[in-house]
Amino acid sequence: MSVSSFPILLTAIPLSFAALCPIWGMWKKEACFPWSVAGVSATAFISWALVSKFSAVGTIGYKVGGWAPPWGIHIRIDFIGMLLAVVISSAGLLILIYSWRYIVHEVEEAKIPYYYTLYLLIFAAMLGFSITGDLFNLFVFMEIFSITSYALVAVSGEGKALRAAFKYLLMGAVSSITVLFSIAFLYSVIGSLNMLDISKRLPNTPYVVVVNTALALFTAAFAVKAAVFPVHMWLPDAHSIAPSPISAILSALVIKMGVLGIFRVVFTIYGHGFPSTSNLWSSLCGFVSWAAAFSIVIGSSMAIIQRELKVMIAYSSVAHIGYILLGICMLAPRGMTGGIFNIVAHAMGKACFFLVAGSLIYKHNMKRIRELRGIGRTMPVTAGAFAIASLSIVGLPPSAGFMAKWYLLWGCFQKGRYVFVAMVLLGSLLSAIYCFRVVYYMFFTGPRLHTQKVDEVPPSMYVPAALLSLGTLVLGIYSTPLISAINKFVGSLPVK
Amino acid sequence: MGREVKSVLPILIVFTPCLSLAGALLWRNKRPRFARFVYVGSSVLTFILILLLYPRAMNGTVSTQTILEIAPRITLGFRIDTLGFYFGLLLSVLWVIASFYSLGYITSRETRYYSFLSLNLSFCLGVAFSANMFTLFIFYELMSLFTYPLIIHDETDIARRAGLKYLVYSITAGAVILAALIMQYFYSGTLAFTGRGTIGAAGVSAGVLKVIFSIYLLGFGVKACIMPLHGWVPDAHPAAPAPASALLSGVILKVGVFGIMRVVYDVFGVDLLKRLGVSLPMLYVASISIIVASIFAITQTDLKRRLAYSSVGQVSYIIFGLFLLSKSGAYGAMLHVAHHAFMKGTLFLCSGIIMHELGTKDVREMDGAGAKIPLTMIAFSIAALGMMGTPVTCGFISKWLLGVGSVEAHRVYFIAVLLISSLLNAVYFLPIVYSAFFKKVTVRELFSHEAPLSMLLPTLICAVLVLILGVFVTVPGLPYSLIKVVMKVIPL
Numbered sequence: 001m002s003v004s005s006f007p008i009l010l011t012a013i014p015l016s017f018a019a020l021c022p023i024w025g026m027w028k029k030e031a032c033f034p035w036s037v038a039g040v041s042a043t044a045f046i047s048w049a050l051v052s053k054f055s056a057v058g059t060i061g062y063k064v065g066g067w068a069p070p071w072g073i074h075i076r077i078d079f080i081g082m083l084l085a086v087v088i089s090s091a092g093l094l095i096l097i098y099s100w101r102y103i104v105h106e107v108e109e110a111k112i113p114y115y116y117t118l119y120l121l122i123f124a125a126m127l128g129f130s131i132t133g134d135l136f137n138l139f140v141f142m143e144i145f146s147i148t149s150y151a152l153v154a155v156s157g158e159g160k161a162l163r164a165a166f167k168y169l170l171m172g173a174v175s176s177i178t179v180l181f182s183i184a185f186l187y188s189v190i191g192s193l194n195m196l197d198i199s200k201r202l203p204n205t206p207y208v209v210v211v212n213t214a215l216a217l218f219t220a221a222f223a224v225k226a227a228v229f230p231v232h233m234w235l236p237d238a239h240s241i242a243p244s245p246i247s248a249i250l251s252a253l254v255i256k257m258g259v260l261g262i263f264r265v266v267f268t269i270y271g272h273g274f275p276s277t278s279n280l281w282s283s284l285c286g287f288v289s290w291a292a293a294f295s296i297v298i299g300s301s302m303a304i305i306q307r308e309l310k311v312m313i314a315y316s317s318v319a320h321i322g323y324i325l326l327g328i329c330m331l332a333p334r335g336m337t338g339g340i341f342n343i344v345a346h347a348m349g350k351a352c353f354f355l356v357a358g359s360l361i362y363k364h365n366m367k368r369i370r371e372l373r374g375i376g377r378t379m380p381v382t383a384g385a386f387a388i389a390s391l392s393i394v395g396l397p398p399s400a401g402f403m404a405k406w407y408l409l410w411g412c413f414q415k416g417r418y419v420f421v422a423m424v425l426l427g428s429l430l431s432a433i434y435c436f437r438v439v440y441y442m443f444f445t446g447p448r449l450h451t452q453k454v455d456e457v458p459p460s461m462y463v464p465a466a467l468l469s470l471g472t473l474v475l476g477i478y479s480t481p482l483i484s485a486i487n488k489f490v491g492s493l494p495v496k
Numbered sequence: 497m498g499r500e501v502k503s504v505l506p507i508l509i510v511f512t513p514c515l516s517l518a519g520a521l522l523w524r525n526k527r528p529r530f531a532r533f534v535y536v537g538s539s540v541l542t543f544i545l546i547l548l549l550y551p552r553a554m555n556g557t558v559s560t561q562t563i564l565e566i567a568p569r570i571t572l573g574f575r576i577d578t579l580g581f582y583f584g585l586l587l588s589v590l591w592v593i594a595s596f597y598s599l600g601y602i603t604s605r606e607t608r609y610y611s612f613l614s615l616n617l618s619f620c621l622g623v624a625f626s627a628n629m630f631t632l633f634i635f636y637e638l639m640s641l642f643t644y645p646l647i648i649h650d651e652t653d654i655a656r657r658a659g660l661k662y663l664v665y666s667i668t669a670g671a672v673i674l675a676a677l678i679m680q681y682f683y684s685g686t687l688a689f690t691g692r693g694t695i696g697a698a699g700v701s702a703g704v705l706k707v708i709f710s711i712y713l714l715g716f717g718v719k720a721c722i723m724p725l726h727g728w729v730p731d732a733h734p735a736a737p738a739p740a741s742a743l744l745s746g747v748i749l750k751v752g753v754f755g756i757m758r759v760v761y762d763v764f765g766v767d768l769l770k771r772l773g774v775s776l777p778m779l780y781v782a783s784i785s786i787i788v789a790s791i792f793a794i795t796q797t798d799l800k801r802r803l804a805y806s807s808v809g810q811v812s813y814i815i816f817g818l819f820l821l822s823k824s825g826a827y828g829a830m831l832h833v834a835h836h837a838f839m840k841g842t843l844f845l846c847s848g849i850i851m852h853e854l855g856t857k858d859v860r861e862m863d864g865a866g867a868k869i870p871l872t873m874i875a876f877s878i879a880a881l882g883m884m885g886t887p888v889t890c891g892f893i894s895k896w897l898l899g900v901g902s903v904e905a906h907r908v909y910f911i912a913v914l915l916i917s918s919l920l921n922a923v924y925f926l927p928i929v930y931s932a933f934f935k936k937v938t939v940r941e942l943f944s945h946e947a948p949l950s951m952l953l954p955t956l957i958c959a960v961l962v963l964i965l966g967v968f969v970t971v972p973g974l975p976y977s978l979i980k981v982v983m984k985v986i987p988l
Contacts, residue, residue: 396641396670397634403567406678413682425671432667444648444656476566483567 006046006053007062007075010085011128011141013043018120025113032116033100039120040096043127044089047082054082055485061133069133070194076133078268079489080340084130084260087347088253092123094464095252098355099245101458105362106243107155115155115243122148122249129257134194135183138264142179142225142257146172149254153242164237171234175224178217179261185214199269208276215277218265219284226258228288228325229295232318236302239314244358247310251317252351256343259324262288266329271494288329293423295322300430304437308367309360312434313353316393319427320346326420327408335411336490338404341483345392345400345472352389352468356382359457359465369438374446378455381462383442385469390435392472395428399476403483503559505549506574509584510621512542513591513614520607528606535610536595539617543588546581550973553581556981560627572634575627575689578981579761579830583624583754586834586975587747590841591617593954594739597845600950601739601852605649612645613740616748623751629687629763633677636755640666640719643748646740647732658728658735665718665728673715673755679708680763689758691985693765705764706772712759713778719752722815723785726808730796733804734857738848741800745807745844746837753814753833761986766821775905778819783913785812790920799847799857802924803840806883809917810836816910817898823988825901827979832894834975835882838961839891842879845955846872849947862928864937868944871952873932875959880925882962885918890965 017039024031054060054077064073077085096119107115125144132138150172154165183193189207190198205211220231227235235255239247270281299318306312324346327339359382360366360375376383392401405428412420456462475482519534552559553576562573576584595613602609619642622635643666648659681687684698695705718725729749733741760769769775789809796802814836817829849872851857854865866873882889885896895914902910946952969976 397637398566398572405674406567409674409678410682413678421675425675429668429671432663436663436667444645444651444659477572478564479567480565487568 004062006050007060007077007131008064009046010043010050010089010131011124013046014039014120014124014127018117018124021117021120022113025116029109029112032113036096036116036120037093040089040093040123043123044093047085047089047127050077051082051086054079070192070197073137074133074194075131076196077131079485080260080263081130083340083344083486084256085127087256087344088123088126088130091252091347091351091468092249094467095245095248095351095355098248098358098461098464101460102245102358102362103243111155115152118148118152118155119246119249121145122152122254126253126257130260133196135186135198136193138195138261139176139179139183142261143176145254145257146176146225149238149250152246153238153250155243155246156241158241161241164234164241168234168238171224171231175221178221182214182217182221185210185217195264195268199272202270202272202277203274205276212277212280215265215270215280216284219262219288222258222261222265223288223291224258225255225261226321226325227255227318228258228321229291229298229318232295232299232321235318236311236314239317240308240310244310244354244361247314247357248351248354251314251354252347255317255321256324256347259321259328259343262325263328267493273494282331285329285331289326289420292322292325292329293420295319296326296427297423297430300427300434303434304430306434307369309357309369309372309438310354310367312369312438313350313357316353316431316434317346317350319431320350320393322427323404323408323424326424327404327411330411330415330417330420331495332411332414333487333490333495334407334414336493336495337483337486338407338409338411340486340490341407341479342401342404344482345404345475348468348471348475349389349392349401352385352465352472353393355461355465355468356386356389359461362461363455363457369441372438372441375441376443377446378453379457379462380454381456381466385462385465386442387439388469389472390439392469392476394432394435396432397476398473400472400479401476403476403479407483499556500558500560501552503561505545506559506561506576506625507563509542509545509549510574510618510625512545513538513617513621515541516614517611520611524607532599532606532610535614536592536599538614539588539591539595542617542621543585543592546584546588549576549581549584552576553578553978554972554981556984562627566630570630570687571628572631573627574622574625574631576625577689577691577985578978579757580624580626582830582975582978582982583750583833584621585978586837587617587620587624587750590743590746590837593841593845593958594743597742597848597951597954598737598739600948601737601848602649605651608645609649609737612642613743615642616646616743620747620751623754626689628689629677629680629758632755632758633673636673636751637670639748639751640670643744647736647744649737649740650735652735655735658731662728662732665725669715669718669725672711672718676708676711676715679704679711683708689762691762692987693761693763693768695763696765696768702772705768706774709759709764709769709772709774712763713756716752716755716759719749720756720815721749721752721808721811722781723788723808723812726785726789729808730792730801730804733807733844734798734800738844738851741803741847742841742844745804746841749807749811750814750833750837753811753818756815757818757830760818766987770821775819775821776907779816779907779910782812782816782819783910785809786816786913786917787920790917790924794920794924797858797860799850799859799928800844802859803843803847806843806921806924807836807840809921810840810883813894813898813917816913817894817901820898820901820905820907820910821988822901822904823983824897824904826983826986826988827976828894828897828901830979830982831890831897831975835890835894835962835965838958838965839879839882839889842875842955842958842962843883845951845958846876846879849951849955850876852951853944853947855944859928860931862932863935864932866933867937869946871946871956873929875955876932877929878959878962880929882966883925884921885914888963888966890962893966893969
């Protein structure tokens with residue numbers, strides 16, 4: 001097993017670990033957790049090993065089974081795929097460790113092996129989605145992570161959970177089928193499924209209407225997966241009702257897959273300025289950036305009026321998907337930097353939020369924001385992690401969220417979109433309201449210090465949350481390497 | 497321009513106050529007395545470390561230190577020029593005074609209070625020492641956020657409401673400053689402070705420059721409480737504990753002013769501002785702020801609210817002097833930063849003692865207070881006289897220079913504003929002094945006595961400084977000598 005086969009191992013390992021997980025579960029239910037940790041940490045190691053290779057050689061290609069593209073399955077790890085793979089595997093590992101103690105609390109014992117199986121599946125599918133080079137595998141992996149998400153949302157089996165999962169399933173299925181249709185459209189007129197190959201063949205095609213339709217349908221379908229404003233309705237229910245580690249996975253990672261889907265279509269396939277598509281292309285980008293801007297404002301406003309912590313956090317995700325998509329679709333180089341950077345920043349901040357929300361449910365069964373009185377004193381690490389992560393979610397310096405906002409605003413000025421400047425700033429003011437309200441209840445209300453002892457959740461739960469929140473801080477203070485890499489990548493994209 | 501030397505001192509100074517966090521974490525339960533010693537000691541140590549920079553500041557040498565590159569071409573760095581040193585020195589002195597005072601005043605939630613107090617010292621020093629607008633913004637935002645726990649220290653409903661108001665104002669202001677910051681960066685490509693304007697060289701149209709300038713002023717104006725943006729001040733000051741109000745008024749407001757100074761001298765530069773013609777409108781804004789705030793102060797019966805409105809007016813003096821864009825005006829403005837800090841510091845510390853010992857904060861219930869807490873009321877009177885601009889106190893010096901500045905700038909009629917304001921100051925301060933010393937003691941105050949030494953001494957020192965700054969103006973080491981060095985760089 002050499003380094004050269006690492007790309008395929010990135011999905012193959014978690015996939016095979018997932019397949020074997022129920023068997024371990026039959027033998028001993030406790031064995032599932034170490035088994036999953038082994039699988040996920042091996043994957044995380046591989047993804048970091050690939051980073052060092054990536055920084056040496058650039059885009060990594062891998063021909064599965066030795067078949068050359070466009071006929072064989074091609075794995076192509078470009079910068080954004082690499083970035084997401086690292087984020088997914090690292091955050092996935094932390095969240096998995098968190099699950100260990102938490103999940104006993106929320107899922108009945110018999111189902112625990114299935115929980116880990118689904119966890120590994122969703123993990124493998126997201127990695128596959130990030131690194132695949134052809135459209136069909138993109139679809140397959142998308143279906144895997146979508147279907148596992150529906151199952152994981154419903155895992156508790158309560159009526160509310162089933163309803164939320166069903167709502168999610170309906171919208172998700174429509175979007176999946178739309179993606180499948182678009183792939184069929186493209187395949188019927190282009191005759192290829194490899195994304196690079198398609199993008200090379202696009203200029204010569206006479207079937208402009210079909211190609212354009214596919215572009216529009218792709219964007220709309222992935223927008224549903226990303227939960228951008230008009231099609232975000234499934235997100236607050238699904239993300240708040242799922243078990244907290246799963247909420248973290250869904251909010252921090254799975255919706256980013258929708259963003260990546262849009263990125264793949266808009267830039268990898270269609271992004272080369274073909275005369276036949278360029279009109280629709282730029283107006284689609286314009287449309288998505290407006291939708292994203294409204295996402296920011298509406299998501300944040302909805303978050304403010306929520307009483308339950310997890311629903312609030314879920315709405316905040318709608319807003320942050322707005323920041324990311326606004327940056328990516330505004331077609332300004334620095335805005336793109338901000339958008340891509342926010343993928344990382346938001347993943348860390350939001351995962352931390354949901355883990356903290358989970359810890360509060362685990363310890364005190366607290367779901368409402370008003371109940372959080374004095375938590376800062378009894379659970380200092382957990383509450384502290386929330387406070388630090390909220391700096392990043394609000395976008396205050398020195399945090400990763402701030403750097404993301406900085407570049408996003410810079411992009412707005414590059415394009416002269418002053419309306420977006422106002423909307424982004426308004427969004428961050430609104431997010432300050434909903435985040436600091438929670439921090440306020442945690443630290444500045446409730447009983448006095450000497451009446452209460454520190455009563456934390458187990459370290460396996462507070463350490464991942466603390467690490468994620470520290471991550472936002474570190475990335476906010478020292479982001480040069482990542483941002484230079486993103487800038488370099490953005491330089492290769494068709495944005496001016 | 498003086499020389500530039502690399503030095504680790506800036507970093508050391510900025511992080512020294514954080515030592516007290518260690519005190520809070522390690523010893524707060526086992527050895528509370530030692531923890532208190534660490535709290536106060538860290539601010540004293542900071543003061544001493546800043547003094548080490550004194551020789552450099554006096555000959556105009558700039559100490560710089562780049563910490564790291566946050567993002568490509570955006571650095572976090574410190575650069576202590578004489579203006580920054582002057583601010584740093586001022587705020588560390590005030591912090592030492594307030595820390596000692598707190599020992600007597602603060603009896604509950606000590607750990608949180610001292611932790612945030614010293615963190616704020618750290619952040620304020622960060623603002624004063626920052627090498628570029630980005631660094632300044634980071635520390636400014638941190639300071640804005642971390643002042644909140646000081647304001648709601650008492651955790652009463654009034655304090656919570658004031659804290660909320662403060663947060664809303666500060667965070668909105670932060671977003672506004674961010675917009676200006678990014679516009680500056682986008683149009684001029686640099687955020688560094690060099691001692692002269694950088695944005696003019698970028699070839700940006702006057703209209704855009706005016707927009708950037710106004711946005712900056714809107715943002716920093718909230719902390720500097722320029723009149724329509726002052727809403728949080730009269731609520732936050734009374735809500736905070738006395739030493740924290742003294743720092744709010746003495747330092748935190750001035751940090752907003754410091755931001756404006758950086759915008760005026762380092763981002764735009766005096767020449768560019770003269771060309772843009774922003775001087776006169778700003779003078780009007782400041783004048784209205786001075787007069788209206790004084791009138792509001794008269795109508796207040798709560799002592800600390802009255803002092804807070806007085807701060808709004810007094811800080812506008814500084815803005816006024818700054819935008820005279822004349823030499824004496826600038827001298828007056830910069831001197832008034834320190835002068836007002838000590839005068840208002842004294843007044844707030846006195847108000848703390850008055851509340852503590854007399855149990856009232858109503859200005860109508862001060863009858864005969866001079867007999868019961870004579871030293872405090874003498875300190876109060878000295879500072880009050882200073883506010884009115886009476887000679888021998890430092891208030892006179894800055895007012896005098898502001899008047900001279902108005903003449904230099906050929907805007908003589910603005911002297912009227914200064915005179916009216918002095919009159920109004922007298923209207924709201926003298927009755928307190930009068931009733932304290934010349935009215936009969938009421939029954940309720942019969943059993944009250946002078947405050948403990950830990951509170952009294954800092955107050956008296958502060959009051960004595962008001963006199964020293966008014967008499968020994970030109971002694972080296974005092975503000976005037978430092979500002980002289982600052983002014984060598986500024987082309988006025």
